[in-house]
Amino acid sequence: AQSVAQPEDQVNVAEGNPLTVKCTYSVSGNPYLFWYVQYPNRGLQFLLKYITGDNLVKGSYGFEAEFNKSQTSFHLKKPSALVSDSALYFCAVRDWNTNAGKSTFGDGTTLTVKP
Amino acid sequence: DAGVIQSPRHEVTEMGQEVTLRCKPISGHDYLFWYRQTMMRGLELLIYFNNNVPIDDSGMPEDRFSAKMPNASFSTLKIQPSEPRDSAVYFCASSFSTGSRSYEQYFGPGTRLTVT
Numbered sequence: 001a002q003s004v005a006q007p008e009d010q011v012n013v014a015e016g017n018p019l020t021v022k023c024t025y026s027v028s029g030n031p032y033l034f035w036y037v038q039y040p041n042r043g044l045q046f047l048l049k050y051i052t053g054d055n056l057v058k059g060s061y062g063f064e065a066e067f068n069k070s071q072t073s074f075h076l077k078k079p080s081a082l083v084s085d086s087a088l089y090f091c092a093v094r095d096w097n098t099n100a101g102k103s104t105f106g107d108g109t110t111l112t113v114k115p
Numbered sequence: 116d117a118g119v120i121q122s123p124r125h126e127v128t129e130m131g132q133e134v135t136l137r138c139k140p141i142s143g144h145d146y147l148f149w150y151r152q153t154m155m156r157g158l159e160l161l162i163y164f165n166n167n168v169p170i171d172d173s174g175m176p177e178d179r180f181s182a183k184m185p186n187a188s189f190s191t192l193k194i195q196p197s198e199p200r201d202s203a204v205y206f207c208a209s210s211f212s213t214g215s216r217s218y219e220q221y222f223g224p225g226t227r228l229t230v231t
Contacts, residue, residue: 032218034218034219034220036220036222042224042225043119043206043208043222043223043224043225044158044206044208044220044222045222046219046220046221049218049219090158092220094218100170100171101146101163101165101170101210101212101218102148102160102163102170102171103218103220105158105160107157108157108158
């Protein structure tokens with residue numbers, strides 16, 4: 001079984017400050033981990049993913065995420081937030097050791113960046 | 116590439132009517148997913164296909180919902196009869212299963228369904 005948790009419904013940061021959106025996961029094997037972003041009235045957009053290798057993954061729009069196997073976490077980060085980063089963020093996981101093609105998505109975290 | 120294409124973008128219908136939502140995945144993608152998003156229940160996976168074959172339909176809420184994928188470039192999600200509680204945004208997504216972009220899902224713009 002695979003599952004993911006986003007412990008914060010909402011994250012508020014000031015523009016220019018660093019941001020972190022948290023995600024923890026559970027899989028029986030090794031994880032594929034993903035972050036997606038959804039702007040209002042749009043579909044989800046892929047941001048970045050971790051499969052193997054370097055624990056720090058860089059993605060679109062200056063976002064990065066750090067894979068931590070011991071803590072089973074994959075937190076999304078950005079050094080300096082922009083107002084335009086305000087959106088709904090989803091973490092997702094897929095277990096390598098499965099033939100299933102689906103990912104399991106978290107409930108989402110609303111990020112608000114204030115000027 | 117045009118991305119995942121969904122139609123219609125908006126659908127307003129009366130309770131009891133049949134509703135058909137359409138999706139064209141990205142060319143070459145071998146997985147296709149149908150999701151529903153509401154404020155109350157969040158993002159729910161309804162069904163997904165691999166190489167046009169339904170793999171898991173455990174998320175389909177009731178027998179009123181059915182989905183087909185007659186070929187690699189087209190899928191439909193049908194609701195018959197529709198009910199007000201079916202009101203939601205329905206997303207289609209597709210992905211590769213191999214290569215550097217494997218399992219990255221690309222979502223369409225969604226169909227906003229309102230059942231009155």
